[in-house]
Amino acid sequence: MSAYIIRRMLYAIPILIGINLITFILFFVVNSPDDMALMQLGSKHTTELQIEDWKRERGYHLPLLYNTEQSGLGAVTETIFYQKSAKLFVFDFGSSDSGRDIGYDISQRMWPSLALAIPTLLVGLLVTITLALTIAFFRGTYIDYWAVIICVALISISSLFYIIGGQFLIGKLLKIVPISGFDTGLHALKFMILPVLIGIVGGIGSNTRWYRTIFLEEINKDYVRTARSKGLSEQVVLFKHVLRNALIPILTGVVVVLPLLFMGSLLTENFFGIPGLGSYTIDAINRQDFAIVRAMVFLGSVLYIIGLVLTDISYTLVDPRIRLS
């Protein structure tokens, strides 16, 4: 397995370089270093000299991808792309264009993102799997029929509606929890109830329907029929046999998103004022802070690759027939 993991990590390097290059090109197609300088310095009373100074200080005076004034390796290394991207591969995120330490910011802001994402994921899984198993148990009945209709209806509703509706109903009308905000430590609990609840409700429709399909596929297999013929109760059949065998596709969906939980939820974080990494990224895009955008895209890509590797590893854990080679 170690050889497999090392090989996958090596494969990741060209992928990350490619992602960096694409991010770089997309960013600089829309923003020039002059625009970035103006954004940081402000457009009122700013002179050309100040813009030049700002660019020089941060290395944005160099050519983007190829330096014609340099020869040999310097033609590639003396460019914005190389200077800004090389350090990322040793996870040195450097400073943002406004001068803040990106690594420090990430270390501070990943906790609120996790505080929101982990309970949403775990409780959401528990709820949706239970619901899906219940629906599978009542397959072909009116419960199954209405459950599918409700799931489709829930899928059709925009996540923004859940957020605004949830804030209106629970925060404004019922006044049970704060409408928005965040705090540290245990004080964060009361702020997390509503966004987590909204996250769970928002995911019920799609996840329940998906898991139901998986369970139904399993429930008709021979080993289930055998289990039943042995006289096992339906509860044991579902929870011990069906659930265990249905775990592979569920794991595929869950494990791959685990590392991405760090990256936060953009919409929820914005509406609830949760200072996570999702809002950090969007703020950076609005401020044209390339250093942060680049760091966050890189981090997201690395985490996604880790997620894929973890998924592969998890296959071997839940299904001994699978071997990584």
Place this chain on the structure above:
Amino acid sequence: MTVRKISLALCCTGLFTFLVACSDQELNNPYRDNDSARSIIYSSFSERPKELDPVKSYNAGEYEFIAQIYEPPLQYHFLKRPYELVPLAAAKMPEKQFFDAQGAHLAEDVDPKQVAYTEYTVTIQSDISYQPHPAFSKDEAGEFRYHQLTATDLERINKLADFEMVASRILTAEDYVYQIKRLAHPNLHSPLAGLLSNYIQGFKDFRIDVLTQLDPQKSWLDLRQIAMTGVEVLDQQRYRIRVKGVYPQFIYWLSMPFFAPIPWEADRFYAQQGMAERNISFDWYPVGTGPYMLTENNPNLRMVLSKNPNFHGELYPTEGEPSDLDNGLLADAGKPLPFVDRIEFSLEKESIPYWNKFLQGYYDTSGISSDSFDQSVELNSRGEFGLSDEMIERDIKLSSAVATSLYYLGFNMLDPVIGGDTERARLLRRAISIAVDYDEFISIFRNGRGEPAQGPIPPGIFGFEEGQAGINPYVYDWQKDALKRKSIEQAKQLLSAAGYANGIDQKSGKPLILYFDTVSRGADSKALLNWMVKQFAKLDIQLVIRTTDGNRFMDKLDKGTFQIYQLGWNADYPDPENFFFLLYGPNSMALSKGQNYSNYQNPEYDQLFDKMKAMENSPQRLRIIQEMNAIVRADAPWVWSFYPKQYSLNHTWYKNVKPNLMANNTFKYRRVDAAKRAQMRKEWNDAVLWPVYVLFVVLLLSIVPAVISYRKRELARGL
């Protein structure tokens, strides 16, 4: 089994109800402590302040914090209108003296052309001290405790509060001079550096001197050791600034945080290696003498200003406008400031949650966004805006003020069709000025929150004239004591006279097509752009909308590749020069990359501008302003769009609120009736729990048929 589960669920519900009943705090209270007895202002910020260093900070969101911390020499009087400068840290208003090129003193009423430079002597108060800060702390030997920190010392340091010892010292004139030198420092990128280099003597040379003395091996350069010819410390309390020629507007800059004092000790302290990596800098921890100091800086969550224990004291103003007495704004006259112990700013990115929390009493004041306008404000029978019944019921107060800002639709005067000094182009621009109905725009798109602009100067600025005297005669008539926009027929006549009858160019026989460049704001701006197209269509002119992103838009303005654009300007200071310079020829974008984006040139206007700029407010200056207004109204390089009107809502417990669009340091005047707030919050935020119980019961009941069905199945299989 099932009975056990139901019992457990009921126990949980009982426990929840018990906990709720025991809690004396509202369940939806977003604040940590029970603050019913505390004098705290609750406000918000929507994004992390970009800069808190007064050398760089230059926007309202940042000034909301640093203007409470730093004290420049002057400030705007809180109550008086028109806006009036008064001393803040200064003991008195700066003394101004004119000198000729030989250094001879000139009389005050001398011709500005004879003046080579002006000297401002600022005298500061002698009893002002800085807030407690580790940079001032000294050891027993009298050496600064934290000025020679090593990497080992910094190992246990992550934030400013990790430094155990703090101290203070008296404010001196040198601190103001030090900050002016920082403004010129090339590595600090002050947005004002370019402008000041044109005015303060020796500013440019100082930049060069700093560049030559900068040593990459040393983390700090002592700016006290480098002289700037235009700035001089006279003694402990006095310093002098020498400004080239006559620049009366300079005094307004002295009220901005750019000119606040910076102690060299703090600069030395923050410049040490390892500090910036820990975000220990001026940008994170301001050091001031003002009524408040930043005691919590977590821009991802909350920023807190607390009373500065070393604040020198200031009294609430005893004078104001006549209406201030009736409005209760002089009830605290002569009382010591500040009234409030703490100001808490919470991160609130979206307007809807903010608005709802304001209605619940968790914020003391709120602006009125378009989302909440209908809920908060109603048009009464007299056509005036008043509070809605819901707001009146909550005893919320409305305050409004016309901003010292202007929006305009600009023409590129270098464009061969719409620009230029020909009568044909002038008539075309005037016709468009009539056709683009900004009265309608204000009504549709701004819910009436604005006044149609008549020229470059907004209300509240010297030179603005009310009533008939102030109208733009090319667009409006004065009828029955009110503005009346000229008819579209008159616009068509002008268009015809310009040679574009029915929107057809009489010379070429081709339809007149104009291009409007604007920043794309997604689907939201579609209605607005459609409206704009319809305005031009009234004259049978085809308007092509060219939407782009902000950067490309600025690029087009820079290169002059546009015909029509829309922009706005917010006053830096309450002087007409700050608006007229936007049309000053030498300030054109094409010539000097200035802010005259229309590239308007009129020698007569420029001459008058030079004259007006150097004058103090006087009847003579007003006459020149009137002449300048007449010129630009006739030339119509802009369609004067509107002056925005700002509305704000305040809870009844939030006292001493008077919009002051120039001053940023107004938190010290605010007073909060904390007991009243606590009472209202309790009244408004009684949790409604019965729907939760109902939902719970419904869920339980819905499980019952499922359980029965399950049991039936199990039993059926058993048989």
